[in-house]
Amino acid sequence: MRKLLVLTALCSAVLAGCNSEPSEKEIRAVLEPIADKKGCAHYPLFKNFPVAKQKIKMNDDIMALFIKNGFLKDNANSYDLTDQGRLAYDKDHEGFCYTNKYIVTDIQVLKEEKSETHLPQGSTGAWYVSFKVSPGNVDEWIKNPEIIKAAEKRATLEDITGTKSFKVLMFKKAGEDQLKIAFSFSSSLSFNFHPGISFPMGF
Secondary structure, eight states, X not given: OHHHHHHHHHHHHHHHHHTOOOOHHHHHHHHHHHHOOOEEEEOGGGSXXXXXXGGTGGGHHHHHHHHHTTSEEEOSSEEEEOHHHHHHEEGGGXXXXXXXXXXXXXXXXXXXXXXXXXXXXXXXXXXXXXXXXEESOOOGGGGOHHHHHHSXXXXXXXXXXXXXXXXXXXXXXXXXXXXXXXXXXXXGGOOOOOOOEEOOOOO
16 A cells, blocks of 8 residues: 555656746747847848849839938939948848847746647647747837838837737647647737838839
8 A cells, every 4th residue: 555655656746747837948948049030121122232223113212211311322323232221231131120139038937728628739738928028129210200100011119119928838748848839820829929110112
């Protein structure tokens, strides 16, 4: 009988270890690579410089906006980068970047998911986690109301400089020790993080 009690206690301890709440370090290791992005002002015509004027026609207003803010210069037949523009320009992002990183803060484990119907398949434990993401630094030029007004999807200063809150379901799979984020169709339970603004093309 005593052996049975000891065995039961050991099994309980093992199970408790499997379902122990993840640490902030473990959670951060999953979230930070996803949040490690630049925030940039994108525009298809910013893919290559100089930009020949005959190619843009109905897009002079966007070019003029970035000339006014010191990023572009108007040559006889083309638009090209200024020295200031080169500092902010990122070819891979087709635009000018206003922050080089985002920071994950306020990580909290809200509760453990115990319902088998909501557990990801093959998981040994799952937890609802909330956190916030903020730009690490924001250059002043992007706060210009003219730039924000010209952007698509009615961008606001808060969209660009503010802190965003997220909630996800994180889990561990059997045989694996690393946390993962469960896929969700719910906008309130996902980490869809795509920073930056863009400008509409004229045709």
